[in-house]
Each structure stands twice: as C-alpha cells, then as structure tokens.
Amino acid sequence: MFKKIRYILFTSIAVSSLLLTACGSGATPESTQDTSGMQTAVAQTVAALNISEGTPTPELPVFTSTPLLFAPTLTPLAPVASPTRTRNPSVSECAQASLISENIPDGTIFKPGQAFTKTWEIKNTSPCSWDTSYKIVFRGDDVLGGAYVYNLPQAVDPGQIVPISLLFIAPQADATYTSRWMLQTPDGVEFGVGEYSAPFYTEIVVSSSANPGFAITSVEYNVVRDPATGCPANVNHIVYATFTSNGPIEFSYYWMQSDNNNSNPKILKMDAAGTLTISREWKLHLGSTPGTKWMAIVIVDPVQQEYPHAEFTYLCGSS
Numbered sequence: 001m002f003k004k005i006r007y008i009l010f011t012s013i014a015v016s017s018l019l020l021t022a023c024g025s026g027a028t029p030e031s032t033q034d035t036s037g038m039q040t041a042v043a044q045t046v047a048a049l050n051i052s053e054g055t056p057t058p059e060l061p062v063f064t065s066t067p068l069l070f071a072p073t074l075t076p077l078a079p080v081a082s083p084t085r086t087r088n089p090s091v092s093e094c095a096q097a098s099l100i101s102e103n104i105p106d107g108t109i110f111k112p113g114q115a116f117t118k119t120w121e122i123k124n125t126s127p128c129s130w131d132t133s134y135k136i137v138f139r140g141d142d143v144l145g146g147a148y149v150y151n152l153p154q155a156v157d158p159g160q161i162v163p164i165s166l167l168f169i170a171p172q173a174d175a176t177y178t179s180r181w182m183l184q185t186p187d188g189v190e191f192g193v194g195e196y197s198a199p200f201y202t203e204i205v206v207s208s209s210a211n212p213g214f215a216i217t218s219v220e221y222n223v224v225r226d227p228a229t230g231c232p233a234n235v236n237h238i239v240y241a242t243f244t245s246n247g248p249i250e251f252s253y254y255w256m257q258s259d260n261n262n263s264n265p266k267i268l269k270m271d272a273a274g275t276l277t278i279s280r281e282w283k284l285h286l287g288s289t290p291g292t293k294w295m296a297i298v299i300v301d302p303v304q305q306e307y308p309h310a311e312f313t314y315l316c317g318s319s
Contacts, residue, residue, distance in 0.1 A: 094128035095191035097183060099200050100161055106203040108273035109212045109247045110170035115145075118202045119165040122183075122193060130156040133186040136164060139199050140180035145169030152183075170206045178203045205246065214247035219297050221310035231316035233286050239295045239310045242277040245270045252301045255280045258294045258309075265300055290317040 100121040110116060124130055134152040146168055156162040171177060180199040182190045192198045207213070222240040249270050255263040263280065270276055280295060294309035 092189070094126045094130070094185055095183070095189050095197070096124075096126035097191065097193045098123045098125050099193040102200075102202075103274070104202060104204075105217065105244045105246065105273055105275065107176075107205060107217050107246045109205045109207050109214060111212075112170060112172040112174070112206055112208050114170045115167065116170070116204075117165050117167050119163050120200050121161050121163050122200070123161045124156045124158055127158055129158065130162075131186075135184040136166070137182055137184045137190060138179070139182045139190070141178040141201075142171065144171070144177060144179045144202075144204075146179075164200075168202070168204075170204060172206075174206050174208050176203065176205050212247065214245065214249045215303065216243050216249065216251060216299060216305075217246050218244045219307040220244075221308075223310055223312045225312070231286060235284050235286075235314065235316060237282045237284065237293075237312050237314070238279055239282070239312075240277055240279045241297050241310070242275050243268070243270070243297075244275050245273055247273045249302075251299055253297055253299045256296045256298050256306070257282065284314050284317070286316055288314065288317040290315050 100123050102121070103119040104116060108116075130152060132151050132153070132155060136150040136152065138146075138148040146166055150166065152162065153164070154162060166181070168179065178201055180201040182192045182199050184190045193200050205212075220242045222242075224238045224240070226236040226238065250267065252265050252267045254265045268276065268278070282293070282295065290313075292311055292313050294311045296307055296309045298304070298306045
C-alpha cells in the first residue's frame with residue numbers, strides 16, 4: 001500500500017515539473033495560476049488517498065551505527081582430553097641387571113689350551129626390553145682366547161633371564177686367570193650386575209701337572225624347617241649341603257651333629273668341576289630339649305677337613 005502512495009506522489013510531482021518546465025520563464029499569470037492549481041490538485045489527491053486508505057503516513061526508518069547482537073546458536077564442545085604420553089625409560093634405567101647363577105665355579109682347574117664354555121644366567125631387572133643390539137663386552141684381565149665383543153644372543157623382556165655363554169681357551173702357562181665382562185646398551189652405556197653394576201667374570205686355574213690337586217673348594221648350607229611354624233608332635237629340620245669342586249674328584253665325607261648322632265662315612269664322585277647337593281634330616285619330637293642345634297660336613301679323604309656348622313633353633317620342647 002505504501003508503495004502505491006509513493007508511486008502516485010512521485011507521478012504527480014513529475015507531471016507538475018514537466019508542466020512548469022514547459023511554461024518556461026515567459027509564462028502568463030494565467031499559466032502560473034494553472035500551475036498553482038495543478039499543484040493544489042496533486043496535494044488534494046494525496047490527501048484523499050491517505051483518507052481513503054485510512055492509514056497514517058509511514059515514518060521513514062532511522063538507521064544508527066549500533067551493531068546488532070545475536071545469541072550464539074552453536075553447542076559448546078566437550079573439552080578434549082590431552083593425549084597420554086608414555087615416558088620412555090632413560091638409558092640409565094635400561095642398564096640394570098643381576099646375576100642369577102653360573103655354571104663353572106671360580107677356581108676350576110684346566111689343562112693348558114683346554115677349551116671350556118662359561119655360562120652366566122643374567123636377569124633383566126630394568127623396565128626396558130633388551131634386543132640383540134645390546135652387547136657383551138670384555139672389560140679386564142684376560143680375554144682367554146675369545147673375542148672382545150659379542151651381541152646379546154636373544155631379546156630379553158623385563159624380568160626375564162638370559163643365558164650368556166662364551167667359549168674360552170685356557171692359556172698355556174700355569175697360573176690363575178680372570179676374565180671380566182659387562183653389558184652395553186645400543187647407546188654405548190656399559191653396565192654390570194647387582195647394586196654396584198659390577199662386572200661378571202670367570203676365574204680359572206691352569207695346571208700342567210699330572211696331579212693338579214682337584215678338591216672340594218667350598219660347602220654351603222641351607223636349613224629348612226617342616227612345618228615352617230607351629231609346634232606339632234614332630235618337627236623336621238632338613239639341612240642341604242652343596243659341595244663345589246674345581247675339577248673331577250672322588251671323596252668321602254660324613255655328617256656330624258651336636259647331639260653326637262653322627263652318620264657313617266659315604267663316598268661321592270664328581271666327574272667335573274661344578275656343584276653337588278646332598279641333604280640330611282633331623283627329626284625332633286615334642287618334649288625334646290629346646291635350644292640351638294647344628295649339623296656339619298666333615299671330609300675324610302683325600303684331605304680331611306671339617307666345614308662350618310649349619311645351626312638352627314628348636315623352641316617347642318620342654319625345658
């Protein structure tokens with residue numbers, strides 16, 4: 001509707017302008033009068049239209065420079081968790097190991113030039129997995145005819161045990177020889193075994209004698225109580241004795257006890273340097289005399305020797 005009014009108004013003004021232009025500056029009073037009348041007619045026409053439509057003349061909108069504000073319509077995203085980063089162990093953390101066992105006792109006697117294989121069982125006590133890029137490196141004394149560097153024979157996960165076996169050759173001269181070794185990370189960090197990261201080693205004796213003096217070099221004990229606790233009618237104490245020899249040997253021994261209940265002599269034979277374990281049981285009845293008791297190994301032949309006592313305490317008897 002507003003567009004129609006503006007159109008009529010615009011048309012009326014345009015017609016009036018054309019008429020005025022056509023009259024020019026030389027218009028007569030009559031023509032001026034006609035023009036005034038025409039303008040009056042236009043104004044009356046517009047007024048009539050406003051009355052006929054029954055609506056007020058619209059006001060023109062006033063524009064300002066104030067920006068319009070819109071409420072955000074996007075749904076906020078949940079916070080994204082930062083990715084978990086796995087910390088890689090340091091080189092020093094990977095360089096940790098312990099010695100579990102070894103197969104050739106220190107002090108073993110070999111003939112000059114005799115070949116032998118030494119095996120250490122080493123446990124990976126680090127949080128790292130070792131691969132075959134880890135190395136076994138010579139670190140002192142005598143290399144004993146072997147190489148100076150070896151690759152780890154297999155991959156070893158944390159907590160696993162790897163056997164490290166090296167082939168050696170005894171030197172020609174009679175003497176005692178030691179060969180020391182360590183492990184090495186791919187970064188070149190060397191480490192040994194135990195709390196102080198000490199080298200693992202082998203120690204041998206070379207003898208060209210026809211009678212090199214093979215012997216028992218040590219006896220170690222382990223005492224086990226059965227049952228471990230309590231005071232039943234019978235309590236057994238089992239003493240395990242482990243002999244270590246430096247070569248093949250045949251010897252005789254007996255058990256000696258603190259109550260003088262000694263065993264009869266027995267003969268044992270070891271075909272090579274190594275260890276051999278035997279055991280003896282002492283059964284105590286409820287009511288036996290309590291207190292500290294002991295058992296011990298005595299070697300009679302080829303050389304008589306009494307070894308330290310294996311002690312234990314019985315507390316269930318009557319005093």
